[in-house]
Amino acid sequence: MENTPTSFEPTLNATVRMLRTTWKTKICLFLQVDDHGELRVRASDGLPVEKAAALTLKPSEGVLAQCFSKNKIVEVEAPAPLGALGKLLKGHPKKGEKFVLAPVSGETRVLGVLVLGPFSNKEKMLPREAELRSAGALCAVLSAHCRLYQWMSNFMPKLNHELRTPLTAVQGSIGMVLGGVFGQVGGDVKEMLEMAQKGCERTVHAIEEYLNNQNPK
Amino acid sequence: MKVLVAEDDPDIQVILKMVLTRLGKCDVSITYQGDQVVPLAKTNHPGLILLDIMLPEMSGLEICKALKADPETKSIPIIFLTARSMPAEIHEALSLGARGYIAKPFDPMTLVHQINEILAPVGISLGA
Numbered sequence: 001m002e003n004t005p006t007s008f009e010p011t012l013n014a015t016v017r018m019l020r021t022t023w024k025t026k027i028c029l030f031l032q033v034d035d036h037g038e039l040r041v042r043a044s045d046g047l048p049v050e051k052a053a054a055l056t057l058k059p060s061e062g063v064l065a066q067c068f069s070k071n072k073i074v075e076v077e078a079p080a081p082l083g084a085l086g087k088l089l090k091g092h093p094k095k096g097e098k099f100v101l102a103p104v105s106g107e108t109r110v111l112g113v114l115v116l117g118p119f120s121n122k123e124k125m126l127p128r129e130a131e132l133r134s135a136g137a138l139c140a141v142l143s144a145h146c147r148l149y150q151w152m153s154n155f156m157p158k159l160n161h162e163l164r165t166p167l168t169a170v171q172g173s174i175g176m177v178l179g180g181v182f183g184q185v186g187g188d189v190k191e192m193l194e195m196a197q198k199g200c201e202r203t204v205h206a207i208e209e210y211l212n213n214q215n216p217k
Numbered sequence: 218m219k220v221l222v223a224e225d226d227p228d229i230q231v232i233l234k235m236v237l238t239r240l241g242k243c244d245v246s247i248t249y250q251g252d253q254v255v256p257l258a259k260t261n262h263p264g265l266i267l268l269d270i271m272l273p274e275m276s277g278l279e280i281c282k283a284l285k286a287d288p289e290t291k292s293i294p295i296i297f298l299t300a301r302s303m304p305a306e307i308h309e310a311l312s313l314g315a316r317g318y319i320a321k322p323f324d325p326m327t328l329v330h331q332i333n334e335i336l337a338p339v340g341i342s343l344g345a
Contacts, residue, residue, distance in 0.1 A: 121341035157303055161271060163298030168322035171230035176232070181239060206320060 005112055008024040008146035015142055016043040025116050027089065030104070030139040032112035033059060042112065042143055047088065055088050057162050059110070067101045068110045073129055074101040085115070093118045100125050104136035111140050160211045163203070218243050218343060221281065223265035224298070225249040225272050232325055233267065233298075241329045241343035245277030251287070257282050258290045264341060265332070270299040270310065278313060285314040294337055 010115065012030070020028035023187030033037045036119035039057040064085065067074045078100040093099050103110045115134040116184040119125070125132070174197045177185060220243040224230050237242060237243040244263075248257055251272035266273050269300070270277035277297060284290045297310045300321040307318050317335030319328070334341050 041297040157301055160303070162320045165226050165229070168300065169226065169232060170327045171322040172229070172232040172236075175325045176235065181235070198307070200322065216341075 008142060010147060012043045012139065012142045012146060013045065015138060015182075017045040019116070019139075020045045023116050023135075024065075025091075025119065027099075027115070029088075029115040029119055030112060030136075030143070031057065031115065032104075032143055034141075039064065039113065041088075042138065057085060061085075063101060064113060067103045067113050071105055071110055073103070073123055073125065075099070089117075091116075094145065096121050098123075099162075100131075100132065102132040102136050104140045105133070106140070112136070112143075114139060124143060131209050156211055160207060163207050163211075167200055167203060170198065174200065196216065218264040218341070219256070219261055220343075221247050221257055221261060221276060222247045222267045222298075223251065224269045224273055225255045226269075229321075231297060234293075236325045236328050237343070240326075241332070243343055249273070251277070251280055254280045255290065258284060258293060259287075261331045265336070265343075266293055266295045267298045267332075268315070270297060270301050270306070272324070278310060280300065281310070281313045281315055285310065287302055294336055294339060294341065295330060 016028045016030055016032055020026075025046075028044070029047070030042055030043045030087070032042040032192050034040050037059070041053060041055055057064060059065065063074055063076050066072060075098050076093065078093040078095050089099065097118035098121050099115060100119060102114040102116070104112040104114055114132065116132070118136075174193050176182065178190065178197065218334075220236070220237055220241070220247060222230070222233050224233060224247065225344055229247075230249070234245050234247060237245045246257065246261055246263070248254060248271070252274040253270070254266070254272075254275070257263075268277045268280060272280070277284075277299065282297055283296075284293065284295060291314075295315040296317045297315050298321065299318075301311075316339070319331055319335075323331070329343050333344070336342065
């Protein structure tokens with residue numbers, strides 16, 4: 001499949017679905033810290049999409065705080081309060097069940113949380129910590145790619161515009177002088193202006209080659 | 218011929234005015250604000266509008282849509298003159314009813330010729 005900012009979304013959702021089925025749970029959520037420091041549901045399976053998309057959580061809230069501040073896998077058993085997350089997982093976990101919150105770590109900080117469940121309280125999660133962390137890392141990598149492509153899709157046209165606009169003024173002025181609009185020029189002046197014009201043309205070719213053709217696909 | 222130019226860069230405004238006046242023999246009016254284009258088109262009745270895409274207040278694409286939706290201005294040929302030259306953007310601009318598209322940076326000495334080539338099918342020519 002061709003990679004575009006939009007094609008990453010279904011890939012990320014499919015990954016979350018795959019994790020849910022692999023771990024044999026009803027719900028799998030990948031919550032990511034957004035640009036404002038709040039947690040948003042980036043991908044989910046097993047919950048209504050509209051409900052998940054509308055939820056915003058604070059990483060400092062309730063059980064999420066333990067996950068974030070200690071970079072630790074947290075198991076939440078019923079009837080322990082899930083805080084705001086509980087609104088989303090309404091009705092879960094039930095008696096004898098638990099949810100697992102696995103931090104998704106970057107190089108220097110926790111980037112998000114993978115929420116999986118419900119599991120039976122008897123199920124031991126610690127031996128599977130590496131698996132849980134890898135699953136979270138996979139979501140984080142896909143999400144980072146998605147954000148990078150989105151950023152490039154916005155940045156490339158802007159850069160293109162910002163380079164072409166001043167070049168238009170430079171190339172236009174030189175072109176008019178060389179074209180004789182203000183009288184004939186010759187000798188060294190003409191030679192220098194032709195050199196400047198060639199420089200502009202090379203820059204335009206570079207913009208076309210690197211920016212137009214390297215647009216993320 | 219009266220030409221209305223919508224361009225927000227002051228240096229390019231100077232170049233366009235000079236080229237269109239001297240080489241195109243046009244009567245040029247210029248605005249840098251997107252929301253002024255439709256009212257100016259209605260009062261000045263230009264024979265051609267040169268439109269940048271990235272303009273303050275209203276984008277060139279929105280302006281083109283508004284001009285083409287108004288019976289008073291829909292027949293005025295529009296040429297986009299812009300630094301945004303991604304194929305998808307060109308396609309979008311032309312699908313809104315513009316006659317053509319000239320990418321920046323343009324060569325001022327051939328600009329009038331480029332405009333005339335775009336306008337040839339409608340029998341309009343600058344520089345006469």
